[in-house]
Amino acid sequence: MSGEQLRELAGVSLAEDGSRYTQELWRPIKPAVTSAGRFYWPPLSQQLLSLAGPEISSPDIFFDYYSFPTLQALRAASINTAEINDTSIHDLALAIGISPRLITSFLHAPENHYRSFEIGKRGGGTRTIKAPRLFLKVLQYWILDYMLFSLKVHPSCHSYQRGKSIITNASQHVSKPFVANLDIKDFFGSISTSQVNNLFKENGFGKKISRVLARLVTLEDALPQGAPTSPIISNSFLYEFDEGFSRLAPFYGINYTRYADDITLSGDRKDIIINLINDLTKHLNQYGLSINKAKTRIASKSGQQRVTGLVVNVRATPPRKFRRIVRAIFHNAYCRPNEYKSRIPEITGYLSYLKSFPYLADSKSLKEYVRTISKLR
DSSP: OOHHHHHHHTTOOTTTTTHHHHSOSOOSSOOEEOTTSOEEOOOHHHHHHHHHOGGGOOTTOOOOOOOOOSHHHHHHHSOOGGGOOOOOHHHHHHHHTSOHHHHHHHHHOGGGGEEEEEEEOTTSSEEEEEEEOHHHHHHHHHHHHHTGGGSOOOTTBOSSOTTOOHHHHHHTTTTOSEEEEEEBTTTGGGSOHHHHHHHHHHTTOOHHHHHHHHHHSOSSSSOOTTOTTHHHHHHHHTHHHHHHHHHHHHHTTEEEEEETTEEEEEESOHHHHHHHHHHHHHHHHTTTOOBOGGGOEEEETTSOOEETTEEOSSSOBOOHHHHHHHHHHHHHHHHSHHHHGGGHHHHHHHHHHHHTSTTTTTOHHHHHHHHHHHHHO
């Protein structure tokens, strides 16, 4: 069985299908968090050089790096996110530590700063990932860490947030008589540049800087699935929607959560859930979004109920088939360690994933898995 098939069995939702590309597995240099909740970045030249070395410089792009020897110096040059004024491109470039000309090149020809590739979808077909190239990616990380961290995200949203996961999302729907799953069609691709612009203004950004930032984080009038800024923007875009249904659903005895493009409703009465789905669909249309009706399903307790891929009939747990396959992999690795040494990262990943489930963390089987990995090393 392939790694992608195992990811599906492990409870990886459609929303998670491209998460490896919307949330990078590594970063150039991680910033430090200040006491005020903001971030200090080293000069951008260090960000780039740590990743690719001096040979990345291009003869037709002239970089003008600004050095910030202290946090106070950076604060003096950077944007006050508590009151984001209409900052110019020049001021933004100074705060980041790059030439305004580079930012202008991103705005005038954004398509030159992305690469596209296809990944398989677990339901069949392919998904197009448009990932920013090195310079734009680092710039988007700066925007994410230094500006977008202030965007509002509702507690009912469990995607792309520290301390939340498919497990915390699924746990809200355990042991319910009925569980409904809905999928937002082409979620990232349906959020336009103008909508991102309006989102920034609604969150206190000035008109000019909102327009510039919106263009820096979108491509072809949509959020690119592959940019590090897209997850938090998509989460914040539906803040009012999440707020509304988080208040409405409990009034009818229904639980509501969202994980990126996956919406889940659960409760005691199927008819109420159906009515809420109809209401939810109408409200989503007001955001320019629509539900994929072919993927809408309501499961009763007599059958298997899944939320973001996890089975929730009794507790949030990976499907039994996935656990059997992983058990077989660890058994074979223990019996034939030489054949599995090259797969240590993969096997360690399975162990870390299973440990994230509280009821499995101290189980006998996981202790045996730990011994197996020790033997491989």
